[in-house]
């Protein structure tokens with residue numbers, strides 16, 4: 233796991249691959265590590281992935297090469313191709329930057345979701361890994377919005393930036409994106425109240 237450039241507590245967007253009856257299944261999920269040893273998930277009730285994970289207690293995490301793979305998993309799954317893992321029955325995803333084979337270590341209900349803790353059995357890394365995290369994209373969108381906010385328009389933009397900041401704090405606590413976005417919100421707020 234230490235071969236993967238993951239920051240503790242940050243949430244990364246990955247593809248979770250599972251299989252219940254031999255049919256490969258893939259869906260996007262967020263994952264994080266608290267200790268750079270195991271991976272954690274919050275899986276909302278009702279997904280096929282959660283059903284498969286609870287039934288087989290095995291999963292693959294594929295770190296995708298691009299955001300398009302997340303789109304494909306949801307809306308064009310026929311374009312995804314799969315391989316065989318070495319230590320678990322779940323399928324690997326072709327083209328992943330990194331693949332982690334995991335078994336479930338523990339599960340506990342959290343409101344309308346299940347917190348799944350999983351331990352890696354094998355990690356395979358293909359070249360450079362740039363895990364997907366939402367913070368930089370949100371900062372970028374916030375910057376564009378801020379430059380469009382004429383002073384009278386600033387109050388309309390602020391709730392969007394507040395929401396972006398909420399998400400950045402969740403997915404990348406302590407990041408440069410968080411500091412920049414906090415500064416941006418402060419500037420716009422003082423400009424709009426002046």
Ligand SMILES: Cc1cc2nc3c(=O)[nH]c(=O)nc-3n(C[C@H](O)[C@H](O)[C@H](O)COP(=O)(O)O)c2cc1C
Nearest residue numbers: 245259260261262274275276278279280281282302
């Ligand atoms: C980028 C991204 C991240 C997601 N993260 C989660 C997550 O952490 N937990 C969750 O329950 N659903 C998450 N989802 C929603 C699931 O992918 C979605 O519910 C999916 O339809 C589940 O598919 P399935 O029922 O085929 O397993 C995420 C979706 C996207 C696009």
